[in-house]
Amino acid sequence: MNQPIQKIIFGSPGTGKSYRIVTEIIPNDLDIGKENPENIIKTVFHPEYTYGDFMGKLVPITKSGKVEYNYYEGHFLKALSQAYKNIKDAYDKEGKQINQPQKC
Secondary structure (H helix, E strand, C coil), X not given: CCCCCCCCCCCXXXXXXXXXXXXXXXXXXXXXXXXXXXXXXXXXXXCCCCHHHHHEEEEEEEECCEEEEEEEECHHHHHHHHHHHXXXXXXXXXXXXXXXXXXX
């Protein structure tokens, strides 16, 4: 690997950042997204973005007068679980490597 695969794009709202990611960066720069788009996790950082948004958080939900807690995984845990899945898929049941794990 000669260059990092992380890309940081910043700018004001409505300036085409998401459009550029979808039309230029994913097809041209990132081999990981061409065949398996689930290997790309887009994250938007903003002043209100929290640790819970990044890692995961419990959110209270009221149903029928009872409080339940639902867990929502953050962007980091989504990337981590996808990377683990890619590693698992690269090996057969006997533990022999059958291909290289895909990047996430």
